[in-house]
Amino acid sequence: MADRPVGKGHARVQLGAVVDEETARLAAGALLKERDEVGWDGGDVVARRVERLGAVELAVRPLRDADPGLVRGALLDGLRREGFGVLRWPPEAGVLRQRLAFLRLHLGDPWPDVSDDALHARVEEWLEPELSRARRRADLARIDAGEVLTRLLPWASGEAGRLDELAPERITVPSGSRIRIDYSRPEQPVLAVKLQEMFGLQESPRVAGVPLLVHLLSPAGRPAAVTADLASFWEDGYKAVRAELRGRYPKHPWPEDPAGAEPTRHTSARLRR
Incomplete structure (x- = not known):
């Protein structure tokens, strides 16, 4: 037995009794749900299959064949939370990003904005297909940021070939x-x-x-x-x-x-x- 005072978002249990799982399943079968949950937790992708009765977790199992779309979403969430530092940044990759930032500041278009916000907004343009193949943090750590950043260079206009001339x-x-x-x-x-x-x-x-x-x-x-x-x-x-x-x-x-x-x-x- 429980009551909830008017205007309150929570109830107070006044009287309760222990119910075993089998009885709970019979009594509240309509609340029984099983779903796959994939997210970024503790610094990595966590994929699990969860069985719940209402808000109560009954069983949790690791999910080894998680939906690629859900995994991709978890990886993007991880990049937003922790930044692009989770990728591999050899020295020349960091220098390339600095050179592009310089050109963007002083020359503008067509040189790309390589700030974190801009890279998140265009992630499909420069981090695919590596992102689609990744399944966990360790996969992100193997991606050479310098190699994939070159996809944002203004190849169509021909200006990409002037990178070493303008910002050697x-x-x-x-x-x-x-x-x-x-x-x-x-x-x-x-x-x-x-x-x-x-x-x-x-x-x-x-x-x-x-x-x-x-x-x-x-x-x-x-x-x-x-x-x-x-x-x-x-x-x-x-x-x-x-x-x-x-x-x-x-x-x-x-x-x-x-x-x-x-x-x-x-x-x-x-x-x-």
């Missing part, structure tokens, strides 16, 4: 070195390079028309100056850096006119040979 992974500096660009800040990517390797360059290098933020490094590899206007630095800022560092690193060249000097990756002794 590396740039050649005056010394001849190929230096990697850091796109983790899409507003203004960073080029970290030894100061002596930039001698003779009159203007800051650009990608897609955007000047790189150049971190000019000391011979020890520590930032000696940061600039997006190299010509201005040679004229105004270099003298202070030269005065501070040439005594500490006498084996390296510190010319008075860096804008007209020969770039090098070597020490002064190596240059005199």
Whole structure:
């Protein structure tokens, strides 16, 4: 026996008696349901067949042949909850996403939006058929995010072929070195390079028309100056850096006119040979 006060969403049991399962099934057979439940729980896909009498679970069994559509829905739910980090992101995949974010910010269409929200909205375009073949988290972890992201590149317009031109992974500096660009800040990517390797360059290098933020490094590899206007630095800022560092690193060249000097990756002794 139970009562439920007016306006309340729950009842209070005042008198009850134990009923065995067989009796419950006979008395409330209309409430007996069996259904397959597939969802993302505890960090992975959980598939089970559940028999219920009303709200009471009578039996639960693992489901080994779950409906692919239900599994796919559970995987999508997992991606929404935990993010695309559940995929495999080798270093080059993360760099590709950063390069695309840079191009989207500065050039717009047809370069794709690769934010989490945008990737969820277009998941069928770039994560199929891998998603349809996956059954659990471990399957997602085997998907190379970089490979599948390339499906979002603007192939139809032909712009995809300009990716390395507009947002190259590396740039050649005056010394001849190929230096990697850091796109983790899409507003203004960073080029970290030894100061002596930039001698003779009159203007800051650009990608897609955007000047790189150049971190000019000391011979020890520590930032000696940061600039997006190299010509201005040679004229105004270099003298202070030269005065501070040439005594500490006498084996390296510190010319008075860096804008007209020969770039090098070597020490002064190596240059005199």
